[in-house]
Amino acid sequence: MFDPSAVAVVGASETEGKIGYEAMANAMEFDGPVYPVNPSSDGDLFGVPFVDSVTDIDDDVDLALCCVPGPATPDVVAECGEAGVGAVVIYAGGFAEAGDEGERLQRAVVETAEEYGISLLGPNTSGFVVPATDLLCSFASGAEKLPEGNTAVIAQSGGIAHVLAFQSRRQGRGVSAMVGLGNRANVGFTETIEYFDGDDRTDAIVLHVEGTDDGRGLLEACRDSDTPVIAYKVGQSDVGEFAESHTGALTGDHELYTAGFAQYGVPTVTATDELLDAAAALGDSPVPDGPNVGVVTAQAGPGIIITDRLQRAGGRLPALTAETQERIDGILPGVTYTGNPVDTGRPMPEFGDVVTAVAEDAAVDIVLVYELFEQSVGFPVDALDGLAERVEKPVLFATDGIEEDMADDKAALAAVDVPVFETPERAADAAAVLARYGEMQAAGTDSEVVADD
Template sequence: METTLEQTRVTNLVRLLNPRSIAVVGASADPSKAGSQALASLSGFLGKLMAVHPREREVQGFSCFPSIADLPEPVDLAILAIPAQHCVKAAAEAATRGIGGVFIISGGFGESGVEGAKLQDQLAEICSATGLRLLGPNTSGFINPRAGCVASFVPGVDRLPAGNIAVVAQSGGVNLSLSFLIERLGEGISLAVGLGNAADVTTVDVLEMLAADTNTHAIALHLEGVADGRKLYDTLCKVTPRKPVVALVAGRADIEEFAVSHTGNLMGSRQRTVSALMQAGAVVVETTDELSQAASILARRRLPPKVRNGVALITGQAGPGLLIADSLKSSGVEMPALSDETVTKIGTLLPPMTFVKNPVDTGRPGPTFPQIVQLVAQDSAIDAILVFALSEPSVLDPVKALMPAVDLTGKPVVFGTLGIGRDMDDAMKALRTCNLPAMLGPERLALAAIVLDADSRAQWSLAQQRLPAGVPTGERLAGAFDEDRAKALLRTYGIATPRSALCENRGEAIAAFQQLRSPVVVKIAATDIAHKTEAGGVVLDVRNESDLEKALDRIAKIPTVQPGRVLIEEMALRGVELIVGGVRDPSWGPVVVIGIGGVLAEALSDSMVRLAPLSRSDVAAMLGGLRARKLLDGFRDLPECNRDAIAEAAIAIGRLLEEHPEIAEVEINPLRVNKDYAVALDALVVLA
């Protein structure tokens, strides 16, 4: 059976990142040279290590060959410690020799101007033509501690312990920062990669490889910009059910480009990235510290997919317990009440007057502490248990206190503590040996539950039935879209609009008014007027013919290429106004946004985005993520909103974008919603 180029690429990536043999090209005995540092860093390498140098026979004790072609075997990895301008030739030789991949130390490529970009393009071409893989250029490299493979040159990286967390970072500096933070937590890494310019090997490639890597139990992902978002999304949808992925997205203060619709303004590019990652089942965090902590938790434990998890807290000290409960509540994690049965049983184990709700405040832990943890863990409302106690080895052995509950129920029990100096190290190590996560400080303990819950909920949402992606219909829309035509298109997608009539002149308008139910709204219908209200082209609450005449007079004064053309429409019932729109993102493809309507919501950018196709649970998550979500539930004198009707409109907007690739933007603003239905009061369609 023939091996396809794609298969070769996959195999070669594994060879590059898990090499059994390495050649350092440009090896040197001069310790100031990169070729020397590369060899030194690889002193712990467990496989075959050889050197390439035109003249030397041996460097630092390793056999040296005059060229890549002369290597006695096709090594898995060639590290190119040679100037940029020689790298293209070396890569071509490596491909010919059957080498798996190359890693380039020197800079001077895409990041450094036109000449460098040319070199980088040539390297990428060699890779795509031959199946050779290239990491970087412009990266600090990678570390695979199990293989003793240290292709990175910052001091200490050779001492990163092997473990089960993979780091995949767009930036080399962040890759190392995360690896160091993970080491500080007492955890180890399976692989740490900085992708740099990503001329060949991308985030997607590494994620796909890690999905099958048995040493990797969780993936810590760092992203700056995302070039092919849709591919990343599709990959993550496949990877996250197998391996938890925690992501940190740079660019928090990103400024949005101007867009025709409000929809465009509502979506920051980072918001799209974060939303897509969550939709694909990843957990998104805000700091490197959270990223390393979250990955360390999820590498040990996941909760099964569930729409919402109940978390219990047992604390030996009330004050820190309150802070933990604060963190959980602010993050929307539920702390359900314990059952009466649980409370009664715990009551027999604690002194009277002790606070037995959730949190359970035991006071300073006593001998019954392990039983209390077991009782709480057995409560059916509880999916995960947090235990906090200041370090008092003579009073509480955390392993003995927690392990029975884990053994009994299989539920995750996470310990949080604080103490002096290194006093806690033994207990922390003992916990980790039993695969029990342990966190330092109240809010970090809360973070453990927040992350377990977020992962479980994301996986639940990902598993919900999703309509198949829409397929382009073949029919191609063209020409200008005014409101009337836009609404007609939306109606074919099942979106309700008010009864209306498009009138070319005053006579038609009067006739239409007699047919429609009063009151009506009269709107200018001219393809050259984008912002009808701002132009004074919308008259509300027209109840009789005299009002109608006045309205038509007023609109007639607006200069336009289509004078006298108006849309007369029955006024909709009161309701809550939303914006539901979609844009075709260059990286992420069709994206749907839902926001609260009106100028205030726009000023707040209170909106949620998801990639199409949407499931109903996606829309539920979007509505639940709006800061002003209270408005949907019958706030003050507003009606309760029909969430199903909103979901249908949003799903339809996604399908419209998928079936008509010629549409750049579509927007319903407002979608007016009450208890019974949702109706599009205005619509905008923009073709690409």
């Protein structure tokens, strides 16, 4: 599915705006051969001759993008089986999400697929994208501009998969893959989590979950993943009928999910931007040893917001050791506030030294730095370069300013793998996810030790 040698687009169309056209246009970006399949079409599409059936292709097609309407799907899947295609993406709706008849249709497709050992993504999905190999198996426009990153997006809704991928781009990040599961005919959360846990390009996995019949399978896949997983379970209030009309799943009991995720070591969040922030924090950082956050701020206002929000979301702000406080007083005599947060009052050349002092404090598991951009001082890039690795703690940075003025400094931070956040609240939320993750990891290790006894 995610690493094919050749791709077929079944139901490829010459009519712009049709899914069969958009899917083919996007698929053409792929480095390997791409074949348009349509028995009603002659001639070429994007310079490649149409074929009547996947069984007519000599090449080794691993992946077929099925752009035909629902009722024609079972035949296409059977043909793919005959042709030895191992994976099929089904974009069409009208399956399990659309009542009894649709359910029967979906069952028929799944039975055919399992006969031939085919992995089915969808139906009722916008597909997937792997930016590193330009594998654009989505009909949405803009898929070709998604940048490569180290977060795998796995969303129950194809629409939310795209929302997350576009947001990630706007944040200057990117994705290792973006997958919309749709109805999860036979490729669901467990299969994709397992796959991307083994994917070298992926350092964090984010889940958008509406609901699933196999909650246990989902949780166990999360627990078994060495790659950190963060989950966004939607549907806290009753969205009943509408949710069912979507991907054929009820949104289920929100509290039960949240508790289950926590028990299986998965931090949960409550918004799309928070999900991507958490992935940036977890994917680019050492695993924290606990929930203790050391906050350094150059302005008190953001410091208060961060402190308040962190505390409410499961982070702790320990007192810094006397040594650290003395050290900071030595760096900045008369500094505004040397508790935790440390408030330097303004950006200044010594700011990086203060951050280093806090990062080296034994009471601190996670470091969060806030500094409004000031042109004459810039960011403490040298101090932050390699700091997280050296102290083996996450070091997060948040700022605000005129985007183009701070672009170079922000790029410099990205180049040395410092996760950067856009608002005080979002930085605090990301640090809180790290804190909760750190606490879960610590608890998990403890219980394993007990179990070994």
